Amino acid sequence: MEDSSLDPGTWVDLYGNYLYNFAITRVYDQMVAEDLVQDTFFSAVKAIQSFEGRSTIKTWLTSILKRKIIDHYRKNSRSKEDAILDNDTFFQTEGILKGHWEDEHLPNDWTADVSLEENSEFYKVLQSCLANLPDKMAASFTMKEIDDFSTDEICKELDITPSNLWVMIHRAKLKLRKCIERKWFLPDEKMYK
Amino acid sequence: MNAFQKLYIRFIKCFIVPCEQASFLLTKKEFEKLTFREAWRLRMHMIKCKYCRWFEKEDAILTHTMVHFQQKIDKNNMPFCLDPKKIEEIKRSLQK
Numbered sequence: 001m002e003d004s005s006l007d008p009g010t011w012v013d014l015y016g017n018y019l020y021n022f023a024i025t026r027v028y029d030q031m032v033a034e035d036l037v038q039d040t041f042f043s044a045v046k047a048i049q050s051f052e053g054r055s056t057i058k059t060w061l062t063s064i065l066k067r068k069i070i071d072h073y074r075k076n077s078r079s080k081e082d083a084i085l086d087n088d089t090f091f092q093t094e095g096i097l098k099g100h101w102e103d104e105h106l107p108n109d110w111t112a113d114v115s116l117e118e119n120s121e122f123y124k125v126l127q128s129c130l131a132n133l134p135d136k137m138a139a140s141f142t143m144k145e146i147d148d149f150s151t152d153e154i155c156k157e158l159d160i161t162p163s164n165l166w167v168m169i170h171r172a173k174l175k176l177r178k179c180i181e182r183k184w185f186l187p188d189e190k191m192y193k
Numbered sequence: 194m195n196a197f198q199k200l201y202i203r204f205i206k207c208f209i210v211p212c213e214q215a216s217f218l219l220t221k222k223e224f225e226k227l228t229f230r231e232a233w234r235l236r237m238h239m240i241k242c243k244y245c246r247w248f249e250k251e252d253a254i255l256t257h258t259m260v261h262f263q264q265k266i267d268k269n270n271m272p273f274c275l276d277p278k279k280i281e282e283i284k285r286s287l288q289k
Contacts, residue, residue, distance in 0.1 A: 008287055009284070009287070009288075012280055012283050012284050012287070013280070016275050016280055016283065017271055017274065017275045018266070018269065018271070020273065020274075020275035021266045021271045021272065021273050021275075022266060024273050025259075025262065025263060025266065025272075025273075034275070034276070034279050037275070037279075037283070038279075038282075038283045038286065041283055041287055042286070042287070045287055090213075091211070091212060091213040096199055096202060096203060097194075097202065098211065099210075099211025099212060099213040099214065100202070100211055100212050100213075101212050101244050106244055107244045107245070107247035107248040107251055108247055108251070109247050109250075110247070110250065110251050110254055111250055111254075116254055116258060117254065117257045117258045117261045118261070120262075120272050122258065123258055123262050123272060124272070126255065126258055126259070144223075145256045145259055145260070146259055146260065146263055151224050151225075162224070165224075166217070166220055166221050166224060167217075169220055170216065170217050170220040170221075173220065173252050173255070174216075176255055177248070177251045177252070177255070180251075180255070
């Protein structure tokens with residue numbers, strides 16, 4: 001008898017949700033994530049002969065999805081070449097405080113609010129903030145922080161230089177902290193748009 | 194901000210980098226070893242500047258949260274849910 005896990009009909013129920021979560025925590029868009037998952041199953045069914053049983057089906061499907069996510073990043077970063085040139089200023093540009101934090105971007109003492117890391121509402125706010133980042137910025141940030149790719153790999157896939165990458169990740173962090181503060185810590189504040 | 198604070202800031206800026214560079218060095222540090230000069234200036238800045246210390250903490254909270262939830266997903270504890278309609282759609286498309 002054939003192993004039931006080799007029957008593609010059962011894969012969607014078994015691994016669909018896992019793959020979807022894997023994708024959406026890397027591309028931050030429901031539609032894109034769903035399409036990537038669908039694509040993954042499609043390619044897997046076509047390539048089922050190449051599955052040699054050395055890994056589990058789940059690992060194998062995940063590796064296909066990983067490749068598709070990176071291809072998605074590449075496609076997006078090609079189409080929006082100027083994503084690095086956003087014009088937010090986080091630091092004062094003149095006067096005696098040149099280079100100091102702009103008032104509205106001043107970091108805050110978040111640690112008063114403990115166990116943020118466990119809070120899934122906080123995580124969803126974080127996800128929505130990541131979704132608002134320019135594509136290339138979000139891609140480089142995710143590759144670095146979640147998948148721990150090396151600088152060389154990120155630069156190769158996204159076609160940027162290392163110093164470009166550092167600037168982009170730095171700006172990503174600045175934008176994220178601002179967004180989180182607005183949406184999580186000060187949701188009622190009028191002064192923020 | 195009063196006159197004394199302004200004077201104080203002018204004084205410390207003579208030998209310490211501004212927040213813009215310091216926070217960038219925090220990011221750069223994750224990728225490669227800082228030069229001695231950079232590391233020294235960053236350390237001096239972090240001693241003086243509570244905002245950059247907070248920035249470092251905020252950044253740690255953000256990345257920890259991302260990694261933490263990723264580990265949860267690996268343990269089959271899913272924060273998001275694939276739309277059942279989409280599941281049916283994928284199943285149908287696979288049967289063709």
